[in-house]
Amino acid sequence: MARTLHLEIFRHNPSDPESKPRMQHFEMEETASMTLFLVLSQIRETMDATLQFDFCCRAGICGSCAMVINGRPGLACHTRTSDLPDHISLHPLPVFKLLGDLSVDTGTWFRQVGQKIESWVHTNKPFEPHAPEERMTNTLANEIFELDRCVECGCCVAACGTALMRNDFIGATSINRLARFYIDPRDERTSDSFYELIGDDSGVFGCMGLLACEDVCPKKIPLQDQLGIMRRMATLESVRGILPSAIRKKFLGCKESCSC
Ligand code: SF4
Ligand code: SF4
Numbered sequence: 683m684a685r686t687l688h689l690e691i692f693r694h695n696p697s698d699p700e701s702k703p704r705m706q707h708f709e710m711e712e713t714a715s716m717t718l719f720l721v722l723s724q725i726r727e728t729m730d731a732t733l734q735f736d737f738c739c740r741a742g743i744c745g746s747c748a749m750v751i752n753g754r755p756g757l758a759c760h761t762r763t764s765d766l767p768d769h770i771s772l773h774p775l776p777v778f779k780l781l782g783d784l785s786v787d788t789g790t791w792f793r794q795v796g797q798k799i800e801s802w803v804h805t806n807k808p809f810e811p812h813a814p815e816e817r818m819t820n821t822l823a824n825e826i827f828e829l830d831r832c833v834e835c836g837c838c839v840a841a842c843g844t845a846l847m848r849n850d851f852i853g854a855t856s857i858n859r860l861a862r863f864y865i866d867p868r869d870e871r872t873s874d875s876f877y878e879l880i881g882d883d884s885g886v887f888g889c890m891g892l893l894a895c896e897d898v899c900p901k902k903i904p905l906q907d908q909l910g911i912m913r914r915m916a917t918l919e920s921v922r923g924i925l926p927s928a929i930r931k932k933f934l935g936c937k938e939s940c941s942c
């Protein structure tokens with residue numbers, strides 16, 4: 683027999699001075715293969731057209747439908763109601779600016795941290811539009827691709843104790859993003875340059891290491907590994923001049939010719 687789903691959904695319009703944050707109750711019959719995205723669409727189409735939530739791809743690709751589902755950040759389009767109890771609470775992601783109901787502004791946050799960590803390949807080579815692609819091994823290309831799969835949904839940031847406490851923390855997503863450039867041979871930045879970007883409490887040293895970020899990442903990105911690699915790099919950079927250079931380079935995995 684089909685279940686009746688009981689939904690408690692956060693409602694608030696911060697641009698309306700009359701609006702007060704509240705929870706609103708909805709009920710509906712569960713159908714086969716129902717996702718939370720379908721639930722919210724049905725509510726908006728048949729019960730309350732003012733309900734705000736974000737979506738685009740409906741396939742776990744765009745990252746826009748992230749919200750807190752029964753206390754845990756996740757993607758609405760990737761969450762089947764059959765995996766949830768019949769009482770479901772939905773809240774907007776914390777940390778990000780609330781736009782209304784379940785809709786938050788992740789774009790501004792990601793743009794700001796992207797600028798802060800200088801999220802692009804740094805090279806002194808002049809741009810040559812007709813140059814052939816730079817070659818790299820398949821193994822390395824796959825390693826970079828693995829870290830490039832982030833859809834900027836914000837789940838890892840919303841689950842992060844440090845991000846909730848300090849608004850300058852760049853989050854596991856940004857550390858992962860920087861790790862992607864750290865292993866990219868086209869990026870000419872040295873460990874010293876990376877250290878300048880993340881070697882403080884707003885970066886790797888602010889991370890408490892409890893790994894809620896990796897637990898909730900819908901793309902299963904190995905955030906734990908990347909946090910470890912970048913923290914080790916930053917720690918070794920911070921003892922530059924104290925630790926013998928050969929040992930430092932060994933831990934950093936530098937080539938013999940490396941002058942960092
Ligand atoms: S491990 Fe670090 S980045 Fe991940 S949730 Fe915990 S404090 Fe945040
Ligand atoms: S690392 Fe995972 S949880 Fe964090 S923003 Fe990217 S896809 Fe979302």
Ligand code: FES
Binds near residue numbers: 758
């Ligand atoms: S709608 Fe794109 S990830 Fe859910």
